[in-house]
Amino acid sequence: MSDDHLLPPDPDEVSEMDDLRVDPHRESDFEKFPDELTHEQREVAGLSQGQIVRKRFFRHKGAMISLVVLAFIIIVAITSVGAGPIPGWYQWQHTDLIPPVQDEGPTISVVPSFLGGEGLAWGEHPFGVDNQNGKDLFALTMRGVQVTLVVILVLALLSVTLGVMIGALAGFFGGWTDSVLMRITDVILILPLLVIVSVAAFSFGASGLWSVALALGLFSWTGLARLVRAEFLALREREFVDAARVAGASPTRIIFKHILPNTVGTIVVSTTLLMGAGILTEAALSFIGFGIQAPNVSLGALVNDYDTAFGTRPWLFVFPGAMIVIIVLCLQFIGDGMRDAFDPRQKRIPKFKDLEKKQEETKADMATRPNRMHLGG
Amino acid sequence: MSAPVLSVDHLDIDFWVDGVWYPAVVDASFELDSGEVLAIVGESGSGKSTTALATMGLLPKNANVRGSIVVDGTEVVGLDQRTLRSLRGRLASVIFQEPMTALNPVYTVGFQIAEMLRSHQAMAPKAARKRAIELLDLVEIPNPDVRVDSYPHQLSGGQRQRAMIAQALALDPKLLIADEPTTALDVTVQAEILKLLRDLRDRIDAGVLLITHDMGVVADLSDRVLVMQNGEIVERGTSSDVFYRPQHPYTQQLLGSVPHLGRLVNAVVAGDEQRAAAIAEATDETTTVAPVTAADRIVDLRNVAVEYPKRGRTPAFRAVDGIDLDIGPGEVVGLVGESGSGKTTVGRAIVGLLPFVEGEADVLGTSMVGVSKDDLRAVRRDLSFVFQDPGSSLNPRLPIGESIGEPMLLAGFDAKAREDRISELLDQVELARALRNRYPHELSGGQRQRVGIARALALRPKLLIADEPTSALDVSVQAKVLDLFQELQREIGFACLFISHDLAVVEILASRIAVMQHGKLVEFGPREQILTHPADPYTKRLLAAVPVPDPEAQQLRRQERDALIAAGADD
Numbered sequence: 001m002s003d004d005h006l007l008p009p010d011p012d013e014v015s016e017m018d019d020l021r022v023d024p025h026r027e028s029d030f031e032k033f034p035d036e037l038t039h040e041q042r043e044v045a046g047l048s049q050g051q052i053v054r055k056r057f058f059r060h061k062g063a064m065i066s067l068v069v070l071a072f073i074i075i076v077a078i079t080s081v082g083a084g085p086i087p088g089w090y091q092w093q094h095t096d097l098i099p100p101v102q103d104e105g106p107t108i109s110v111v112p113s114f115l116g117g118e119g120l121a122w123g124e125h126p127f128g129v130d131n132q133n134g135k136d137l138f139a140l141t142m143r144g145v146q147v148t149l150v151v152i153l154v155l156a157l158l159s160v161t162l163g164v165m166i167g168a169l170a171g172f173f174g175g176w177t178d179s180v181l182m183r184i185t186d187v188i189l190i191l192p193l194l195v196i197v198s199v200a201a202f203s204f205g206a207s208g209l210w211s212v213a214l215a216l217g218l219f220s221w222t223g224l225a226r227l228v229r230a231e232f233l234a235l236r237e238r239e240f241v242d243a244a245r246v247a248g249a250s251p252t253r254i255i256f257k258h259i260l261p262n263t264v265g266t267i268v269v270s271t272t273l274l275m276g277a278g279i280l281t282e283a284a285l286s287f288i289g290f291g292i293q294a295p296n297v298s299l300g301a302l303v304n305d306y307d308t309a310f311g312t313r314p315w316l317f318v319f320p321g322a323m324i325v326i327i328v329l330c331l332q333f334i335g336d337g338m339r340d341a342f343d344p345r346q347k348r349i350p351k352f353k354d355l356e357k358k359q360e361e362t363k364a365d366m367a368t369r370p371n372r373m374h375l376g377g
Numbered sequence: 378m379s380a381p382v383l384s385v386d387h388l389d390i391d392f393w394v395d396g397v398w399y400p401a402v403v404d405a406s407f408e409l410d411s412g413e414v415l416a417i418v419g420e421s422g423s424g425k426s427t428t429a430l431a432t433m434g435l436l437p438k439n440a441n442v443r444g445s446i447v448v449d450g451t452e453v454v455g456l457d458q459r460t461l462r463s464l465r466g467r468l469a470s471v472i473f474q475e476p477m478t479a480l481n482p483v484y485t486v487g488f489q490i491a492e493m494l495r496s497h498q499a500m501a502p503k504a505a506r507k508r509a510i511e512l513l514d515l516v517e518i519p520n521p522d523v524r525v526d527s528y529p530h531q532l533s534g535g536q537r538q539r540a541m542i543a544q545a546l547a548l549d550p551k552l553l554i555a556d557e558p559t560t561a562l563d564v565t566v567q568a569e570i571l572k573l574l575r576d577l578r579d580r581i582d583a584g585v586l587l588i589t590h591d592m593g594v595v596a597d598l599s600d601r602v603l604v605m606q607n608g609e610i611v612e613r614g615t616s617s618d619v620f621y622r623p624q625h626p627y628t629q630q631l632l633g634s635v636p637h638l639g640r641l642v643n644a645v646v647a648g649d650e651q652r653a654a655a656i657a658e659a660t661d662e663t664t665t666v667a668p669v670t671a672a673d674r675i676v677d678l679r680n681v682a683v684e685y686p687k688r689g690r691t692p693a694f695r696a697v698d699g700i701d702l703d704i705g706p707g708e709v710v711g712l713v714g715e716s717g718s719g720k721t722t723v724g725r726a727i728v729g730l731l732p733f734v735e736g737e738a739d740v741l742g743t744s745m746v747g748v749s750k751d752d753l754r755a756v757r758r759d760l761s762f763v764f765q766d767p768g769s770s771l772n773p774r775l776p777i778g779e780s781i782g783e784p785m786l787l788a789g790f791d792a793k794a795r796e797d798r799i800s801e802l803l804d805q806v807e808l809a810r811a812l813r814n815r816y817p818h819e820l821s822g823g824q825r826q827r828v829g830i831a832r833a834l835a836l837r838p839k840l841l842i843a844d845e846p847t848s849a850l851d852v853s854v855q856a857k858v859l860d861l862f863q864e865l866q867r868e869i870g871f872a873c874l875f876i877s878h879d880l881a882v883v884e885i886l887a888s889r890i891a892v893m894q895h896g897k898l899v900e901f902g903p904r905e906q907i908l909t910h911p912a913d914p915y916t917k918r919l920l921a922a923v924p925v926p927d928p929e930a931q932q933l934r935r936q937e938r939d940a941l942i943a944a945g946a947d948d
Contacts, residue, residue, distance in 0.1 A: 239765070239766060240770050240773075242730055242762070242764070243771075248758070248784065
């Protein structure tokens with residue numbers, strides 16, 4: 001902490017505060033005019049919006065840890081069993097029939113040897129084996145992670161496109177556009193998603209990965225549309241929208257250039273929440289027998305298949321289940337971090353402990369310099 | 378002399394932000410006696426509100442308070458929450474700035490006053506209600522026994538503020554903190570509330586700590602004045618000392634920045650040319666424009682009405698009716714009125730943001746009644762708008778250079794021409810060119826409003842509508858922005874409709890003034906005539922209600938105003 005911050009600013013400097021008629025070479029010299037800025041403004045002085053968002057996001061520990069964990073899961077899932085042209089390093093595929101083994105349980109070990117464990121070891125079948133069907137559970141789970149992630153990515157893309165378009169049009173234009181679009185949204189909103197998707201899957205005979213992803217995406221944009229509409233309703237009354245109008249901007253330009261960037265926070269956050277919910281919906285669909293079907297697997301389908309094994313062979317249930325929980329948690333944390341990062345009014349409230357420590361330090365500091373208040377005046 | 382009700386000694390307040398202490402109040406010491414009004418004056422960020430909140434122990438927890446605050450014999454610094462709670466309301470209470478938000482909208486005012494009474498003393502509901510009615514009577518609310526059951530939204534702005542004062546007085550506090558008590562109110566309502574506060578001062582036994590930025594209010598009400606700047610008390614003294622013999626350069630600058638209603642016009646009318654010239658030079662008076670012929674009027678409104686279009690089942694609302702208004706080339710016309718008078722509506726209708734539904738409206742030669750989209754776009758090339766709140770009128774996600782360049786981009790300028798013009802405009806509004814890549818939240822209020830003006834001037838408009846461009850700014854910043862505005866107006870010569878609630882600001886800028894009330898134009902004429910010989914009773918009341926930053930002159934004005942109201946009551 002530099003002493004300058006404690007000193008009241010020089011009055012001569014202050015009277016010129018609003019008057020930025022300064023030498024142009026001193027462009028980033030915000031230190032000279034700090035006093036009209038609030039405390040939060042000090043924190044962000046001189047950074048662009050993107051930099052501020054990035055800085056805030058990186059400061060969110062939960063989001064950063066989640067990002068690393070999610071990246072690790074994706075890399076392992078793709079490289080282990082392979083995807084499309086990418087060959088996998090793992091010895092079995094989810095379609096492979098493997099001979100029954102003596103000990104079905106998981107062979108993965110994470111307890112180090114000095115604590116009495118077997119050290120970090122992968123083993124023959126890390127997540128265990130399903131002897132009845134002749135499947136290796138690690139291969140199944142990794143494939144399941146791939147399928148589930150594809151489903152929620154498609155879901156997110158579709159929902160964002162539809163939800164933002166519909167919400168933006170309804171909120172910006174209002175009137176009958178709003179009425180028509182919102183009644184359509186209401187109709188879709190009140191129909192139970194599970195029933196719709198399972199009926200759609202049943203009547204079109206589609207139960208593959210892509211049809212499930214499409215069906216989910218086409219019916220889960222409603223919440224996003226309502227949120228975006230509400231944001232547009234509030235933002236279109238703001239004066240900067242009128243300013244753009246007076247400048248001659250077309251509705252398209254106002255929507256995409258002026259209003260939409262201001263709703264990014266809401267969109268990003270509700271999309272991550274939607275993705276989390278999508279995993280669970282897909283799991284529920286597979287659970288009731290629609291959605292992804294054998295021989296293809298998704299995490300939801302695995303949990304469904306092995307729910308009866310919970311008492312006797314828990315690993316069959318626990319590993320895919322844990323994967324779902326971890327992925328959803330990671331998405332939620334990342335969404336949380338993004339919400340904080342995109343909110344320009346975010347303030348950090350100091351922790352009470354830090355605050356007390358600081359107060360003690362400052363008291364000691366003050367005591368050594370009793371005449372500090374006379375320096376600046 | 379008894380002990381002071383409030384005594385502050387070597388008070389330091391710092392805020393801890395991200396590991397750094399920022400001083401908000403530095404070494405403040407003052408005393409306040411019973412029956413006295415002490416005003417703390419300063420601009421935003423000067424620490425005046427922080428000081429007041431500290432006396433009630435209401436600061437957030439990242440504040441560090443050192444020194445001593447004694448309220449009626451009780452040391453407040455370091456007191457625990459429980460004791461503080463019993464002290465608030467009983468020893469000291471606060472009148473907040475915004476009565477609509479400070480009163481809870483779901484409870485009646487009577488309930489809220491009774492709650493205050495019953496949380497501090499054992500009192501039967503009936504007795505509390507009776508006392509609430511007495512208090513409402515004390516603050517001169519008509520029909521207090523009916524009004525006690527009203528919800529805040531059923532009262533007018535002035536009555537809400539009165540109800541809040543009644544609540545603050547409920548327990549006969551020794552110390553009354555009035556935090557900008559009239560800032561949110563219209564000027565005629567403000568005059569009534571100030572009158573009430575002055576009357577109450579003689580009737581209740583309390584010291585009043587008045588926090589305000591308005592020198593007129595200070596002149597009207599206070600006995601002693603503290604001037605704060607950046608957390609320090611730079612000047613203290615009796616009202617007349619501070620107003621007539623200011624010592625500190627900041628106080629002098631502050632008093633110099635406050636527009637003083639009537640000063641310029643009186644000098645012009647009195648024929649005192651030397652003095653008028655001096656004042657005109659000091660305030661950069663706009664030269665009076667010769668009367669314009671009907672042919673070359675920039676704006677010509679004849680008997681127009683403006684409606685807010687109907688929305689769903691809400692019927693269309695006619696905000697403005699039967700207005701005649703004209704603006705000549707290069708002329709500045711002031712449009713004044715209180716909130717809800719329709720002045721902003723007129724401005725928005727002229728730029729086509731709202732439709733004229735009746736009459737004839739010619740703007741830059743185009744008839745705006747039922748104007749087509751293409752015509753509107755063509756007209757907007759030559760007119761622009763400066764908005765009231767610079768924080769809201771700039772897109773938070775665009776760097777300011779891009780905001781300024783927007784009208785040019787849409788008018789089809791190429792990138793090079795835009796860049797050059799942006800630099801030129803930044804120079805004109807006296808902002809560093811390097812600021813063009815900054816975002817609005819990184820600028821101060823005054824800088825943001827300069828950006829708003831630069832954007833409005835980008836296409837060299839023939840007509841500029843300025844909607845209260847300085848009302849969100851501190852006085853010294855306002856003075857600078859007004860100076861800049863006048864300079865640019867003279868240089869570029871655009872015609873301007875200057876909308877404001879502040880007669881003193883309009884007096885400096887406009888050659889003709891239009892006064893609006895309830896959607897109607899009550900008076901329109903040359904500045905000197907409106908300000909010295911107003912014909913309409915509403916204009917008279919409006920003029921009488923403006924407090925001037927001069928205690929003696931204000932006292933005279935107050936008596937005149939009381940006489941005017943008494944005369945009005947006799948009619």
